[in-house]
Amino acid sequence: xxxxxxxxxxxxxxxxxxxxxxxxxxxxxxxxxxxxxxxxxxxxxxxxxxxxxxxxxxxxxxxxxxxxxxxxxxxxxxxxxxxxxxxxxxxxxxxxxxxxxxxxxxxxxxxxxxxxxxxxxxxxxxxxxxxxxxxxxxxxxxxxxxxxxxxxxxxxxxxxxxxxxxxxxxxxxxxxxxxxxxxxxxxxxxxxxxxxxxxxxxxxxxxxxxxxxxxxxxxxxxxxxxxxxxxxxxxxx
Numbered sequence: 001x002x003x004x005x006x007x008x009x010x011x012x013x014x015x016x017x018x019x020x021x022x023x024x025x026x027x028x029x030x031x032x033x034x035x036x037x038x039x040x041x042x043x044x045x046x047x048x049x050x051x052x053x054x055x056x057x058x059x060x061x062x063x064x065x066x067x068x069x070x071x072x073x074x075x076x077x078x079x080x081x082x083x084x085x086x087x088x089x090x091x092x093x094x095x096x097x098x099x100x101x102x103x104x105x106x107x108x109x110x111x112x113x114x115x116x117x118x119x120x121x122x123x124x125x126x127x128x129x130x131x132x133x134x135x136x137x138x139x140x141x142x143x144x145x146x147x148x149x150x151x152x153x154x155x156x157x158x159x160x161x162x163x164x165x166x167x168x169x170x171x172x173x174x175x176x177x178x179x180x181x182x183x184x185x186x187x188x189x190x191x192x193x194x195x196x197x198x199x200x201x202x203x204x205x206x207x208x209x210x211x212x213x214x215x216x217x218x219x220x221x222x223x224x225x226x227x228x229x230x231x232x233x234x235x236x237x
């Protein structure tokens with residue numbers, strides 16, 4: 001049974017990525033831009049991640065990764081957020097051809113440790129088999145960006161704050177508009193609060209999102225709908 005909706009061109013699936021990805025055609029999307037759980041024991045609304053060690057985490061993520069690489073077109077782009085704690089494993093997991101993009105922050109939560117993290121690594125690569133499917137109008141093709149995380153923290157009324165780990169929209173837009181194909185189709189197997197979907201709408205890309213948690217799926221549907229309504233209003237003006 002296809003448990004999905006289409007909201008103004010965005011296809012949103014409710015269910016497990018490991019199952020839904022199997023139903024999508026091979027070599028059918030131009031990019032995968034996603035922010036999966038990091039496998040570091042994070043507490044999501046009172047429920048800890050099941051896979052909280054490197055070997056167990058990759059045993060869970062690898063089959064999903066293999067599926068999205070099957071679905072990705074040759075030359076297609078991949079961007080995956082992950083944790084500093086997993087940094088040493090990235091090349092073993094994702095291959096020798098990756099590039100690490102620095103998703104820096106203008107607001108950092110200071111903890112009682114000697115050195116605090118001011119950025120998150122984003123693992124990037126283009127699938128071999130064809131020239132990279134990237135925009136011809138890249139404004140800033142360098143490998144770092146300082147996201148406005150302060151704005152997200154200070155504005156408690158933002159809809160994405162209903163998710164425990166919202167991603168900064170300006171960073172996601174920066175990645176999508178500079179490294180993915182103009183007008184392309186982008187897949188996010190871990191949709192969360194639909195930040196990748198919003199970035200696609202704002203940059204003229206199509207979007208497929210998958211979310212397992214019903215609350216976050218409904219949040220994504222609402223957020224996509226609201227953004228599409230705003231875009232329609234702006235186009236009318």
